[in-house]
Amino acid sequence: xxxxxxxxxxxxxxxxxxxxxxxxxxxxxxxxxxxxxxxxxxxxxxxxxxxxxxxxxxxxxxxxxxxxxxxxxxxxxxxxxxxxxxxxxxxxxxxxxxxxxxxxxxxxxxxxxxxxxxxxxxxxxxxxxxxxxxxxxxxxxxxxxxxxxxxxxxxxxxxxxxxxxxxxxxxxxxxxxxxxxxxxxxxxxxxxxxxxxxxxxxxxxxxxxxxxxxxxxxxxxxxxxxxxxxxxxxxxxxxxxxxxxxxxxxxxxxxxxxxxxxxxxxxxxxxxxxxxxxxxxxxxxxxxxxxxxxxxxxxxxxxxxxxxxxxxxxxxxxxxxxxxxxxxxxxxxxxxxxxxxxxxxxxxxxxxxxxxxxxxxxxxxxxxxxxxxxxxxxxxxxxxxxxxxxxxxxxxxxxxxxxxxxxxxxxxxxxxxxxxxxxxxxxxxxxxxxxxxxxxxxxxxxxxxxxxxx
Numbered sequence: 001x002x003x004x005x006x007x008x009x010x011x012x013x014x015x016x017x018x019x020x021x022x023x024x025x026x027x028x029x030x031x032x033x034x035x036x037x038x039x040x041x042x043x044x045x046x047x048x049x050x051x052x053x054x055x056x057x058x059x060x061x062x063x064x065x066x067x068x069x070x071x072x073x074x075x076x077x078x079x080x081x082x083x084x085x086x087x088x089x090x091x092x093x094x095x096x097x098x099x100x101x102x103x104x105x106x107x108x109x110x111x112x113x114x115x116x117x118x119x120x121x122x123x124x125x126x127x128x129x130x131x132x133x134x135x136x137x138x139x140x141x142x143x144x145x146x147x148x149x150x151x152x153x154x155x156x157x158x159x160x161x162x163x164x165x166x167x168x169x170x171x172x173x174x175x176x177x178x179x180x181x182x183x184x185x186x187x188x189x190x191x192x193x194x195x196x197x198x199x200x201x202x203x204x205x206x207x208x209x210x211x212x213x214x215x216x217x218x219x220x221x222x223x224x225x226x227x228x229x230x231x232x233x234x235x236x237x238x239x240x241x242x243x244x245x246x247x248x249x250x251x252x253x254x255x256x257x258x259x260x261x262x263x264x265x266x267x268x269x270x271x272x273x274x275x276x277x278x279x280x281x282x283x284x285x286x287x288x289x290x291x292x293x294x295x296x297x298x299x300x301x302x303x304x305x306x307x308x309x310x311x312x313x314x315x316x317x318x319x320x321x322x323x324x325x326x327x328x329x330x331x332x333x334x335x336x337x338x339x340x341x342x343x344x345x346x347x348x349x350x351x352x353x354x355x356x357x358x359x360x361x362x363x364x365x366x367x368x369x370x371x372x373x374x375x376x377x378x379x380x381x382x383x384x385x386x387x388x389x390x391x392x393x394x395x396x397x398x399x400x401x402x403x404x405x406x407x408x409x410x411x412x413x414x415x416x417x418x419x420x421x422x423x424x425x426x427x428x429x430x431x432x433x434x435x436x437x438x439x440x441x442x443x444x445x446x447x448x449x450x451x452x453x454x
Contacts, residue, residue, distance in 0.1 A: 026312055035203070049078045051215070052081045052187075054085040054188050054196055055085065055154065056196030058100075064110060067155075069082070070151075072231075078201075078224060084141060085185055087194065087195050092307060094417060099417070109437055125157050126156075126165040129166055133165060188200075205314075211314070212237060244436075245439060250443075259281050261288065263291065266333050267419045269315060270432070271324075271326075272319060273420040273432035288354070292341055293419060294337065297333050329365055330363075330368040330371070332372065334372065339371055339395050346393075356381070359380045414428050415428055422434070424438070424442065
């Protein structure tokens with residue numbers, strides 16, 4: 001029978017092996033080698049630069065992405081192959097109902113900032129015509145104009161145009177959608193992904209309008225831009241998503257609710273969110289409440305290997321964009337995460353919660369410090385200015401558990417299941433790449449008075 005000590009050793013060894021693998025995979029050298037290998041194979045096979053795009057009818061992010069595909073195709077020497085697909089469910093989507101509801105809200109916010117019409121012809125997508133539209137698309141999947149057809153149907157669906165959807169879906173074509181989608185899913189799985197609204201080129205994935213600029217930069221670096229092409233609409237995305245903060249806090253911000261950050265020590269996106277969230281809170285003079293939760297893997301929500309690999313690779317380029325140190329990882333799942341949560345409670349009592357989160361994040365994600373050990377934790381807390389005997393005492397206590405569970409319940413009740421989640425009043429923003437939307441929303445609250453406590 002395996003003892004608790006044996007189990008702990010096995011988990012520690014597993015974490016160490018996973019960390020070594022990720023550290024090697026995420027290095028810049030590894031990325032350069034992978035890209036060079038792909039380009040060599042492409043040239044030897046006398047193939048063009050093929051960008052594969054996987055779009056889903058009832059995915060709003062697919063609709064937003066589809067609006068920029070014509071500019072992408074006309075601006076660069078590439079061949080776009082567009083597939084009608086469907087995101088993998090099950091373990092890849094731990095809270096599908098919440099995810100769908102939040103995606104529609106989030107995409108509507110993004111669409112407004114990008115100037116894209118969204119649910120302007122109806123309050124909701126014409127879901128009653130979804131099946132008919134899918135069959136119509138499937139029947140045209142092999143046609144040369146399929147990309148234009150899919151984009152047109154996505155627009156009908158996500159503008160809420162029920163009348164046009166009824167006409168387009170009433171063709172008598174049926175039964176083909178499942179097969180077409182299944183083939184697209186199989187291809188996407190072989191290429192290493194599980195989500196819709198994705199672009200693929202040369203071993204790397206790019207999600208929606210949020211990551212499209214990484215692909216554009218790669219194509220530019222390869223000198224694939226057509227002469228005279230401006231790519232104006234592609235450039236406008238990057239401009240729209242710039243984070244802008246006030247030089248001095250607006251006077252009306254004093255009346256706003258606190259800004260809450262739900263955070264996990266095992267989430268690299270949570271780590272990347274810290275600097276920006278701190279800056280936003282300080283720029284607007286808001287009270288910042290830090291609300292850590294247990295990692296998903298410790299809440300019974302397992303992360304498949306392909307999803308873990310994509311998150312790790314995506315975090316590397318996001319860290320580079322944000323100029324945040326990242327790349328040497330010591331996975332804290334298990335004992336390490338629990339110790340961090342216990343110490344955070346003590347750090348908060350000393351008014352050093354922010355400093356501890358930042359120090360632990362740097363240690364875990366850029367220095368490969370093992371916080372499950374006293375040596376590792378002492379390094380983190382020493383930089384934070386915490387008293388080591390009190391740190392040891394905090395790690396012997398389970399008093400942190402009820403509060404952490406309350407944080408999880410509060411986060412879930414607000415419609416979010418994952419981290420980082422930022423919340424101000426009743427408004428929720430999920431993901432470290434929504435900092436710019438959060439800041440714009442706070443500006444609106446300051447300007448209009450909406451949500452101000454009286």
